[in-house]
Amino acid sequence: MSTAVVTSAARTAVHENVYLPKRAVIDRVSEEIAGVKTFRWHLEDPAEQAAFRRFRPGQFAQVSVFGAGEFPLSLPASPSEPDFLFTVRAVGTCSAALHQLGAGDVFAVRGPYGNGFPMDQYRGKELVFVAGGIGLIPLRSCIVYALAHREEYGRIVVIHGARTPNDLMYLPLLEELQRSGQLEVHLTVDRAPAGWTGNVGVVGSLLSKPEVRLPIQNTVAFVCGPPVMFRFAIRDLLALGLQGKDIVSTLERYMKCGVGKCGHCCIGMAYVCTDGPVFTYEQIVQLGESI
């Protein structure tokens, strides 16, 4: 008996396959902090590269390291920057496999996915970024984006905490931006070696310091970091008078598809991949189970 085979390739353009990643090449790898690397990369096809550039701060991509699998990574570069970036700590199978790759190596990317931060809605507001550790990765995109559109925003305050000075993220960039006078950077560490002249204490300890002069009125606070830091930072921001609707974050979830099908990232009715990953604190409370 003959068995007919239906192949969709003839009828359906390949780009309609949402699970099909695009070939990407690594241009440069640098060690951000111990165990965390930043990859500069581009898509091999210039047309795909141009299409991908339309991403928004806060969106993410599904990254394929062949043989290891596919995993979601936030996009730490701003669309206003010339190069695409990933910054990732080696904690799982895929991230460890990505860490093995170097300049010239091939991997694959699909996306961008998710809602991203509504930076247009924040025009005219003061922006506060509160990041613990590698929580600064998804916020880096917004910070650079806001500076590229500097006249559209009020004060820009970055509060970044980490365990030790060696764990502070994107330090050269933050120092350069601070020197330029375009934003205010406040750093804090949990444990400081001799010679550290900055603040010691959790991120929350900086929020109410008089010299920080944290803006409260007409302000959006971006908060990202480990669950414990997140909870306390939110508590402190609410105590200072910020509203839940003015605090935004990106949620992190196990996810396989990025397009609302695989089911892993769904909380309540919300798919973190398509309805998020950016949610206001007000929405996060309604979702339940989030942090």
Add this chain to the structure above:
Amino acid sequence: MKARVLDSADVLRVVDLLRSLGYQVMAPFVEEGGDGAFALVTDENRDDIALHIHNPLYPPKRFALPAIEPLLEIRGHGAETRFRPLVEAPRVAVFGIRSCDVAGIDHLDRFFLGGAYRDIYYATRREALLLVNVVCTQPGVDIGEACFCPCTDTGPAAREGFDLQLMDLGDEWLALAGTPRGEALFDEAIFRRATPEHVERRRALLDQLRTKFRTYTSWFAAAVSRITRGEVPEGTWEEIGRRCLECGGCTYVCPACTCFTVSDRPDGPDRTERVRIWDSCALSGFTRMAGGHNPRKAVHDRRNRRFYRKLSQPFIDRERSVACVGCGRCADVCHGDVGMPAVVELLRRGPAPQGDPTSVAASPQRSDLEAGGRP
């Protein structure tokens, strides 16, 4: 919808017809040991096809969404790595699919073909899939102890979603065409014109069959209302969580479950296949992230998730039905008696007070029903 009649002796000639048209035909068989299973029809086993059978536990959903499905082929290493999508599907006809499973595939259609992203793998497979529904007409054989399709409004006779529907009227079979593809089969000489009397017999038989279900009602309305409003009685999820053995069986037999994981599987030194594999929200790894953080660690939170997804009004609005088709498989396989009917009952009545063993039997017992009492 066009109706035709065929002789009982000619029913399997529908299978022959489909095979002659180039379909791989999958049909239910009674296997060694007595369990039913869908399998490929061959010249050798064609006469063993079971027209009346307890619906096989492993649902025919897999012909639209395989338990393991290749997505990409990856070849080579390093800069030479090449990959291509594996989007192809054989033409498959499922002969003897029950109405609950037709509703299950209909649910998958809305899920995978709807929304912002269309799933090309599902679409391709589905387009090549033909469904010949056989209506369950024999209580105790077709209609099992755990079946409750009248409660989900999916059976015993499907109203849509099939290409062809066959129903045993006793001395002859009634055929309904649900699609042009199904209707095209009526060109075959085995089909005769049906009369209004046939349609009336169908209606009378269905009226009678609806009373033959052991779980004659499942209070979905109460469960939907409570889950949607967040008014599930305190301790109910914990009780369900205590009974759940975290085996994932309920999801693997469910015709309406859609979740999957994706994995790269090496297949020789130079070839890797990226496959998607059915996944289960009952398993603790379902939400566990790299590094170990798990936002949904507790068993009862995971159970809450399953039933919120299946029964909450927002999801019903989005998918246009509860994500349950009343097949009863989860009740059949669950060792902790927290399949769908039992959970619906628990949501309605709340958990048993500690130390009162008489207050809750999760599933309505036949003795309750025969005594005339509402469970």
